Amino acid sequence: MQDMINRQFYLASRPAAEPTSEEVPFRDVPLCEPEQGEVVIRNMYISLDPAIRGWMSDLSNYIEPIEIGEPIRSSVIGRVVKSNSEQLSEGDVVLAVGAWERYTTAQAAAVTRLDESAGIPLSSFLGIIGPTGLTAYFGLLDVGKPQAGETVLVSAAAGAVGSTVGQIAKLKGCRVVGIAGSDDKCAWITDELGFDDAINYKTCGDLEAAIRGACPQGVDIYFDNVGGDILDAALMCMNKHARIAVCGWISTYNEADAPGPRNLWQMVAKSLKVQGFVVIDYVDRFAEGIEQLAEWLMAGKLQYREEIVDDLDNILPTFLKLFDGSNQGKLITRIPEESV
Numbered sequence: 587m588q589d590m591i592n593r594q595f596y597l598a599s600r601p602a603a604e605p606t607s608e609e610v611p612f613r614d615v616p617l618c619e620p621e622q623g624e625v626v627i628r629n630m631y632i633s634l635d636p637a638i639r640g641w642m643s644d645l646s647n648y649i650e651p652i653e654i655g656e657p658i659r660s661s662v663i664g665r666v667v668k669s670n671s672e673q674l675s676e677g678d679v680v681l682a683v684g685a686w687e688r689y690t691t692a693q694a695a696a697v698t699r700l701d702e703s704a705g706i707p708l709s710s711f712l713g714i715i716g717p718t719g720l721t722a723y724f725g726l727l728d729v730g731k732p733q734a735g736e737t738v739l740v741s742a743a744a745g746a747v748g749s750t751v752g753q754i755a756k757l758k759g760c761r762v763v764g765i766a767g768s769d770d771k772c773a774w775i776t777d778e779l780g781f782d783d784a785i786n787y788k789t790c791g792d793l794e795a796a797i798r799g800a801c802p803q804g805v806d807i808y809f810d811n812v813g814g815d816i817l818d819a820a821l822m823c824m825n826k827h828a829r830i831a832v833c834g835w836i837s838t839y840n841e842a843d844a845p846g847p848r849n850l851w852q853m854v855a856k857s858l859k860v861q862g863f864v865v866i867d868y869v870d871r872f873a874e875g876i877e878q879l880a881e882w883l884m885a886g887k888l889q890y891r892e893e894i895v896d897d898l899d900n901i902l903p904t905f906l907k908l909f910d911g912s913n914q915g916k917l918i919t920r921i922p923e924e925s926v
């Protein structure tokens with residue numbers, strides 16, 4: 587394999603703001619033979635998740651940061667091209683913790699074999715029936731604990747996680763209001779996904795007033811994907827004993843000095859329950875979540891959007907779409923098999 591070249595994007599230095607190509611450059615390195623128990627995977631799909639920005643920092647997090655010099659960690663789906671393990675054969679398609687690279691070398695015991703013949707689009711194992719769908723499922727149902735008739739407010743509502751949260755909340759009989767950053771996104775979640783109302787936070791003016799208008803009974807659950815000013819506005823609209831499921835704070839990920847929330851005293855005033863979570867807290871229940879999400883999907887009760895970009899060389903600008911809102915749903919870089 588030494589004559590094969592692996593292009594990989596790596597962390598040259600820790601970004602203080604949006605990562606640049608100086609901080610995340612690429613290099614071409616020769617591919618090594620897999621050691622005993624390892625496989626070499628030719629990556630086909632690379633998941634682009636906001637969390638990756640957090641791993642570029644050395645702040646305390648739920649997993650170790652990416653070390654300087656290491657490739658940018660990511661979930662990947664690819665085909666085994668060389669196996670030095672009895673557990674996997676060449677040609678198998680697997681889900682692995684890989685990186686922004688053409689080839690990933692991994693322990694066979696640490697990857698999950700996927701059934702290509704099941705007719706499920708492989709990319710959905712990174713999205714709606716993968717970490718994205720599971721985040722929405724456990725975050726809403728286990729942390730938010732929705733009851734029929736309650737009002738659920740969700741931010742980044744047209745995104746991969748948020749759009750799934752809103753649909754599950756509708757399935758549970760809730761009134762659902764989404765906050766998103768464009769009229770097109772607002773139209774999609776109300777007209778196509780069945781949200782009851784949507785607020786364009788970029789054009790609505792007084793966001794707190796807009797939330798009150800869209801949630802006349804107050805907010806029972808706020809599913810927070812963004813933090814910042816939107817969290818502050820939501821805090822002012824919560825009902826007594828309401829819950830906030832803190833999923834992510836994307837508005838702060840590129841801000842070294844992001845101000846903290848101003849209205850946290852509402853936790854006392856309204857006896858709120860505010861709980862953060864990460865999807866891997868639920869790893870023991872993933873099978874349950876995948877089964878339920880797949881059932882809803884096959885019954886036509888869940889819809890999702892993916893934006894798949896065929897361009898490893900532009901993976902960094904593609905990743906940055908998550909932070910300007912130009913992504914349309916679950917964001918993925920694809921390396922077409924014939925191009926490798």
Ligand SMILES: NC(=O)c1ccc[n+]([C@@H]2O[C@H](COP(=O)([O-])OP(=O)(O)OC[C@H]3O[C@@H](n4cnc5c(N)ncnc54)[C@H](OP(=O)(O)O)[C@@H]3O)[C@@H](O)[C@H]2O)c1
Nearest residue numbers: 636721745746747766767811833834835836837864865911
């Ligand atoms: N806890 C967990 O285990 C877990 C797992 C997965 C994801 N997450 C978190 O869930 C959130 C959504 O992730 P995703 O993968 O589904 O991404 P996504 O929602 O598909 O894409 C990110 C979206 O965030 C919005 N956004 C970006 N910057 C913003 C800002 N400054 N203010 C308000 N909105 C902003 C943009 O939508 P607009 O156009 O609407 O602004 C953008 O499209 C992130 O915070 C992520 O870290 C957490």
